[in-house]
Amino acid sequence: MAVHQQSLAHEVHNFVKNAHRLRGVLSETESMFKDINTCGNFDQEQTVVAEILAEERGELEHVLSDPPCFIILGQTCYAKASVVNEVFNQTVLPPIDDEDFDTKWRMARFKYGEQRTISRSIPGSYELVDNLTDNYHSWRTIPSQDLVLRDSEAREPVGTLPCLEVNLKHNVLKDDVQVILSPTNCSASLSEMVALYKEDVLPIVMYAIGADQLTEKDLEELKELHEAEPELPVFFVRVPPPLPLDLTDGPSRVNGVGPTNDYRNSNSKRNSKRNSAEYKIGLNLFQQLCDIGFLSMLPTSTEQVLQTLSSSTSSGSGEHVIMESELLENFDQFTPSLVQYTQRVLRQMLVAVAGVMNQIHGRCLKMIIMTAFDMQRDMMVTPRRLEFAREKECELYNSLMDIAMKKQDEIKTIIAETVQDMKEKLVAKAAEYDFIGVDISDSAEIRTARDLKICTGQVEELLLGALNNAIAGKLVESVDILRDSYTGTLTRCLESLEKADRDNNEHASTTEALKQIINAAYQVEITIRTSSSFVRILLEKMKQLIQSMPWKTPPRVDENWRKKMAQDMIKSLSEARLAKSICAQFKERLKNSHEQFSAALKQLEAKHSGRLEKTEEQRLKVRKIHAPKVAKLALESISMKDFISFGMPQLGREIGRGQYGVVYSCENWAGIHNCAIKSVVPPDEKHWNDLALEFFYTKNVPEHPRVAGLRGSVIDYSYGGGSSPAVYLIMDRMHRDLYAAIKTGLDWQSRLQVAIDVVEGMRFLHSQGLVHRDIKLKNVLMDKQNRGKITDLGFCKPEAMMSGSIVGTPIHMAPELFSGRYDNSVDVYAFGILFWYVCAGHVRLPFAFEQCTSKDQLWMSVKKGMRPEKLPHFDEECWELMQACWAGDQNKRPLLGDVEPQLKAILERFKISPAAHMAPNSKALHKLLSTNL
Secondary structure (H helix, E strand, O other), X not given: OOHHHHHHHHHHHHHHHHHHHHHHHHHHHHHHHHHHHHOOOXXXXXXXXXXOOHHHHHHHHHHHHOOEEEEEEEOOHHHHHHHHHXXXXXXXXXXXXXXXXXXXXXOEEEEEOOOOEEEEEOOOOOEXXXXXXXXXXXXXXXXXXXXXXXXXXXXXXXXXXXXXXXXXXXXXXXXXXXXXXOOOOXXXXXXXXHHHHOOOOEEEEEEEEOOOOOOHHHHHXXXXXXXXXXXXXXXXXXXXXXXXXXXXXXXXXXXXXXXXXXXXXXXXXXXXXXXXOOOOOOHHHHHHHHHOOOOOOXXXXXXXXXXXXXXXXXXXXXXXXOXXXXXXXXXXHHHHHXXXXXXXXXXXXXXXXXXXXXXXXXHHHHHHHHHHHHHHHHHHHHHHHHHHHHHHHHHHHHHHHHXXXXXXXXXXXXXXXXXXXXXXXXXXXXXXXXXXXXXXXXOOOEOOHHXXXXXXXXXXXXXXXXXXXXXXXXXXXXXXXXXXXXHHHHHHHHHHHHHHHHHHOOOOHHHHHHHHHHHHHHOHHHHHHOOOHHHHHHHHHHHHXXXXXXXXXXXXXXXXXXXXXXHHHHHHOOHHHHHHHHHHHHHHXXXXXXXXXXXXXXXXXXXXXXXXXXXXXXXXXXXHHHHHHHHHHHHHHHHHHHHHHHOOOXXXXXXXXXXXXXXXXXXXXXXXXXXXXXXXXXXXXXXXXXXXXXXXXXXXXXXXXXXXXXEEEEEEOOHHHHOOOEEEEEEEOOOEEHHHHHHOOOOHHHHHHHHHHHHHHHHHHHHOOEEOOOOOHHHEEEOOOOOEEEXXXXXXEEHHHOOOOOOOOHHXXXXXXXXXXXXXXXXXXXXXXXXXXXXXXXXXXXXHHHOOOOHHHHHHHHHOOOOOOOOOOOOHHHXXXXXXXXXXXXXXXXXXXHHHHHHXXXXXXHHHOHHHOOOOOHHHHHHHHHHHO
16 A cells, blocks of 8 residues: 555544544533433523534534545646546546547546446436446546547536446545546536535545646636635645656556556656656746635645634634635645645544534533522522511511601601691682582572581591591601611512522412512502501591581581581591501501511522522532533543644653642643643543543633643543543643742742732632632742742632532641531632741641641641641741631631732832841751750
């Protein structure tokens, strides 16, 4: 097998292998999304995100399912035949004089077959029964008569032209690869042929040029093709002129499938003739291809294109990189150039789909994390809202009850002032009133006692109705400020609780009833304006007082009678008795409403309690199942993209070793020089999940000078015989870690600066919602300028995704870690321990910790309050700061926003007076340790 055949076949095989692996990731993704969408964890809006969009699915299925296909276009039959024969490295197509521009060839499709066969068929339809020349002979080169296209056929549409179906046992054609030779001198245009041939395949288009320049027709067709397929790259090949017949070999008719000696000899003669003629191409052809848009005057290298493509897909920017066409000027370099071009096109396709898949995974994972945040917030806020509602209702109840009991005089004054202000207006209104339903004579005399009673009642209703509205308005004004300050906030809180209850329970009638009770009991404005029960009782009370007045013989109900009746009724009102009646009824209504509110709130609490239990179960599934699995898929897709783009990193010498991996040096990967490779071999599914989440959080944290980021990742599936893949995490190589720096004698001011750097990095992680949970000396890397960066986000998680696991390094672990309920203040505690080492100037364990014989004893002592000791050379302000950071009560620990300026002030103080703090010398340290021991 020739080397170039192996190379081209190897590139195609690598593409198929990588596409197969990506298909597996896609299948797992679809299964995972189905589980997410049917588990009931997300509402309708969130579920829409956990899917592959139609446009994304079309691109993925096209690249991952369709086979590669070499589509060969060209000026002449000779030029295209030269390219086909060079692809197969054997004379599959017969030689032909390139000056015969009128020669017409039909389309030929080459596929893999164990036996060499040839047939004629309608594309996508049926096979024709023809007497082909090669059906009667063993053949290696297809006879010209089987390729020739008759004049009548040349005028038919390209989709109906009979084509040759050729089966060859050739490595290039394995993995369902096809080679299509386009017809020559037919009625179809290039754009029509390409549109037809690229259906259900991944096109790798070549255009064979047999002349120094393109004709006007060629340029027109190529321009039309570029306009129709602007993102389709084309490999232009300048084919040398043919040799004289005495230097060529005719079609061979012996059995065989590999390259023959006669083809090699012919190539040798052709190259010799070509060199002797000083064959070369001028600038005209290159300029023509630039003019129609296929080439650029400043061509981009393969590495630059892949770098741009990789960065755009990994950043999620959605930028689409268009691969440029190429022009091969020297036909002697056809094979390596074709291999490189094929590699570039196929890699571009895979990198693009891997980037799309990673965007899908990242989108889903971010949605899961945000949902976990919402669930955690709901679980934290709902009980507090319920307690707030209870407290505010009690405050409102007590305040209103206080009004009813202690402010009768104010209510009495309101009634008196209202009556006095409205007296004249009420009397005038009564004087003008026309009685309804009463038989009154022209002289205004009343015929019956019943009519007189009706008239009296109508005057009562007129006066009391007007007084009711006026007094009600004054009462509303008197308690309006109280109503707004309490019921406004309380109502919003209850509406939020009711919404959550309606969203998660079928029966929302209880909360609706609660709202009705709150309205009836406390919204004084509604109660009074609608003349509710206690105001109605007030009116009845007024009527009773007025009706108790003694009456004489019924007078004439004229204007004077009306005025006198109104004046007597107003005069008979008792403000004190009315105020007392109002307050008594107000207290009774408040008490009943308070009891009803308490009962309804208990029902609401019971419903939310059940809902929150279900929410916790859902959050556990999101945190333990969905997030890790999607993160693992995201790690696989981004690692495939990096591997396809830049290959497997070459591991150098070992430069570090930890609990979960080994760190190696690497001279160069993806254009990054002197990088570090962290090799991790996850032993089980849990470690895979942890690693995947670590990678996702680290990869998606925005770049920050105080946090060491990741440059990429590659999975070596062949590691350990394929049973235990190794994950390589690529990062910038740093100078050393803080542990080594302190051990080798880093000066005090540099140590203090690194402490400030650590706080800056922690503040940034916390601002992103992340908790590191493993702040320690070895997780602080330093550059050559002794500036620090936080690294190893293995335990780093958003607060909403933390399950309460006991993680970290024992001496740096806060007491609440052992309870399983903690927040980002555990990082402040860990910094306090780290700062002790910074101030100590050595890496020896604190004396108290050194006496503990086991982790359990250490943890128990820490929970009881054991902390590192104060060393003689400690600065007092530094000692107070570290004590505050490692406080047992997490609520008493300082905020990092306060720690950072305090550290900077300390550093400035020591810059002014550098001798104020010195690391202990050997004698002092020996004396200290001897005393402790």
